[in-house]
Amino acid sequence: MGVLLFLELIHSKIDQELYLIHETLGRKSLNNYHDGGEAILEAFRNLGVDYVISSPGSEWPSLWEAMARQKRDGTAGPVYMDCGHEILAVTMASAYTHITGRMQAVILHAGAGLMQGSMAVSAARAMETPMVVMSGESLGYGETEFEPGSQWYRNLSIVGGSQRLLEPVVKWAQQVPAPETLYESVVRAGELAQRNPRGPTYLCVSMETMTHEWLKPDALRKSPPSPKFQPIPDEIDKIAALIAHAECPLISVENAGPDRGAFDALVELAELMSIPVVEGQGAFFANFPKSHDLYMGTNINPFLEETDLALLVESRTPWYPPSNTPKNAEIVAIGINPLKSHMVYQVMNADHYLEGDVAATLRLLTEALRRLGIDATKMSERRARWRAKHEEWCEGLRAAEDNSVDRDVITVPLLMKTLRDVMPAETSYVDETIVHSGAIRDHAMWDDSLSFFRAPSGLGQGLGYALGVKLAMPERNVVMTIGDGTFMYNPVVPAIAFADEHELPLLIIVANNAKYAAMQHTHDQFYPAGTSITTNDYYGVNIKGPKYEEAASMVGGYGKLVRNPADLEPALREALRSIQAGKTAILNVNMPDKGAPR
Numbered sequence: 001m002g003v004l005l006f007l008e009l010i011h012s013k014i015d016q017e018l019y020l021i022h023e024t025l026g027r028k029s030l031n032n033y034h035d036g037g038e039a040i041l042e043a044f045r046n047l048g049v050d051y052v053i054s055s056p057g058s059e060w061p062s063l064w065e066a067m068a069r070q071k072r073d074g075t076a077g078p079v080y081m082d083c084g085h086e087i088l089a090v091t092m093a094s095a096y097t098h099i100t101g102r103m104q105a106v107i108l109h110a111g112a113g114l115m116q117g118s119m120a121v122s123a124a125r126a127m128e129t130p131m132v133v134m135s136g137e138s139l140g141y142g143e144t145e146f147e148p149g150s151q152w153y154r155n156l157s158i159v160g161g162s163q164r165l166l167e168p169v170v171k172w173a174q175q176v177p178a179p180e181t182l183y184e185s186v187v188r189a190g191e192l193a194q195r196n197p198r199g200p201t202y203l204c205v206s207m208e209t210m211t212h213e214w215l216k217p218d219a220l221r222k223s224p225p226s227p228k229f230q231p232i233p234d235e236i237d238k239i240a241a242l243i244a245h246a247e248c249p250l251i252s253v254e255n256a257g258p259d260r261g262a263f264d265a266l267v268e269l270a271e272l273m274s275i276p277v278v279e280g281q282g283a284f285f286a287n288f289p290k291s292h293d294l295y296m297g298t299n300i301n302p303f304l305e306e307t308d309l310a311l312l313v314e315s316r317t318p319w320y321p322p323s324n325t326p327k328n329a330e331i332v333a334i335g336i337n338p339l340k341s342h343m344v345y346q347v348m349n350a351d352h353y354l355e356g357d358v359a360a361t362l363r364l365l366t367e368a369l370r371r372l373g374i375d376a377t378k379m380s381e382r383r384a385r386w387r388a389k390h391e392e393w394c395e396g397l398r399a400a401e402d403n404s405v406d407r408d409v410i411t412v413p414l415l416m417k418t419l420r421d422v423m424p425a426e427t428s429y430v431d432e433t434i435v436h437s438g439a440i441r442d443h444a445m446w447d448d449s450l451s452f453f454r455a456p457s458g459l460g461q462g463l464g465y466a467l468g469v470k471l472a473m474p475e476r477n478v479v480m481t482i483g484d485g486t487f488m489y490n491p492v493v494p495a496i497a498f499a500d501e502h503e504l505p506l507l508i509i510v511a512n513n514a515k516y517a518a519m520q521h522t523h524d525q526f527y528p529a530g531t532s533i534t535t536n537d538y539y540g541v542n543i544k545g546p547k548y549e550e551a552a553s554m555v556g557g558y559g560k561l562v563r564n565p566a567d568l569e570p571a572l573r574e575a576l577r578s579i580q581a582g583k584t585a586i587l588n589v590n591m592p593d594k595g596a597p598r
C-alpha cells in the first residue's frame, strides 16, 4: 500500500514536471507553437483571402482556435463567417470573387457538406471562379489517442476519401496527409485555383493533422497574384488587320464583365471600329452598356448571314444550335480560356484564337488598329447604321413597356420599368427566374459592369449569389428576381438570416406564376397534341406555393403579396425603404404571364 502511494506520488510529481516543462516550452516558443488550424489560417492570410465562409462542422475547432487567437492578438487576417447552408457559402464566395477579383476560402463539413455544396462548386467551375474549398475527416475513428467524436465512425467516413466526391466538379482535389505539408498544400491549392483555367480546388484535411503541432517557419512569403498574360504582338497585328479590313465585323460577348477593365476596353474597341455588340443569352454578367448605340441585344441570328468577321469575346456558346455558325465569316475567339474543358460539346469554329487577359488583349487590338489608321467617314457611316438598329431594339422594348401599363396583369416589362423608376441608379440585379429570364435580361437596363448577374444552372444558388454581390458591394442595392419554384429550391431561411445578421439586406421579387412553367413549356413542345395539353392534366408543373412574402417577417423585413399592377410601385417603394433600413424585403408578385423561355 505504502509503495503504491509512493509510486502514485512519484507519478503525480512527474506529471507536474512534464506539465511545467510543456508550459515552459509553450511559453518559450509562444510565437512559434501552433497547430494545423494556424497553418491553414496562415495560408489563407498569405493567399490574401478576405473571407473564410463556412457551413460549419465538428472538424474545425483548430481553425476556430486560430481565428480566436487572430482576434485576441489583433493579427490582420480574413474575416470568418458562418452560414447555414453550403450552397450559400460557395455562391457567396463565388460572387464576391467575381466582383473583387480576389479568391476566397470556403470550409465545409466532411462528405455531407461537400455533397450539399457540390452543385454550387460545379457552377463555380463553369464560371471559372478561383476558390479554395476544404473539409475534414478522421483517420483514427477513436482508436488512437485523438478522440474525434463517434459520429465520424458511425456516419462521416467516405470510402476512398472525401476528395472523390468533389473530383468531378473541381479542377484539383487532394488529401493533405501530414501536418508538415499542410501549410504549403493550402497555399498550393490557392495558387492552383487562380491559374488558368481558374476554378475551385479542394483539400481534405484530417483532424489529426489539424490538431497536430505546426511549427510556423520564421519567414513565410505572401502568395503573389496570378500573372496575367497576353497574346504576342504578331497575333495581335494579324487580328487587327482582319478587323481593319472587315466590312461587317460583329462582337459576341458573354462573360467579359464584371471586370471593369474588360468592360471599358470592349466599349473602346467597339467604338473605334463601329462594331455592333451582341450579348450571349446565357451571359453571367453585364458586358456592355445597354444605352450604347452599338448594343444590339441578345439575338445573334439576324447578324449571322452578313457578318464577315465574328469576334467572340469570352463567349462560350455564341450561337445555337451549336453548328449555327456564321458561314461567311472568319471567327476569332478572344478570351483567357476559350475552349472550355468543363463543357461536353462546344462549337466555336474559330479560325484564330487570341488567348490571354481580355482587357489587355482588347486594349492591344485597339492600339494596333489606331496604328493602322482609321477611316473616319467609313466608321461614322457604319455607326449610323448600327445606331438605327439599336434604336429599333430600344423601340421594341419601349413598346412592350408602354403596352404593359394598361394590362391587368403584371408582366416582366412592367416589373422592370417600375424597378427602373423606383430603384436608385446604383442597383445590381441578380436573376434566377426561368421563363421570365429572357425578358428580364432584355428590360433590365445597365450601363456599368456590376449591374447584372446570373449564375449557371442548378436552381437554388440565387440567394447566396445575391448575398455575395451585396457583401462585395454593400453600398449598392441588390434586387433578386426569382421564380416561385426556384425560391423553393433556395435555402431561404439561412439566406435571409444571414442577410439580417450581417446587414446585407436583399430586395427579393418572387415572379409567381404558380407553376414550374418551364416544365409545361417543354412538355407542350414535345407533345403539342398530347394528352396533358388536351386534358389540362400536367405533372411536374403546378405549384400551390406558400405565402412566400411572409418569410420576410422572420427577420422583421417587409413582405407583400402584389396582385395588381397598380400596387406594384407602392410595394417596391416600401420594399426599398425596408432594405435601406437594413431589412430584407420580399414581394410575392403575381405574374401569370407564361413568359417566353429561352
Ligand SMILES: Cc1ncc(C[n+]2csc(CCOP(=O)(O)OP(=O)(O)O)c2C)c(N)n1
Residues within 6 Å of the ligand: 433, 434, 435, 436, 457, 458, 459, 460, 482, 483, 484, 485, 486, 487, 489, 513, 515, 516, 517, 518, 519
Ligand atoms: C437543382 C435543380 N433541380 C431541378 C431543376 C429543373 N428545373 C429547371 S427550371 C425548373 C422550374 C423552375 O420553376 P420556377 O422558378 O417557378 O420558374 P418558371 O418555370 O415558372 O419560370 C426546374 C424544376 C434545376 N434546374 N435545378
Ligand SMILES: [Mg+2]
Residues within 6 Å of the ligand: 483, 484, 485, 511, 512, 513, 514, 515, 516, 517
Ligand atoms: Mg414559376
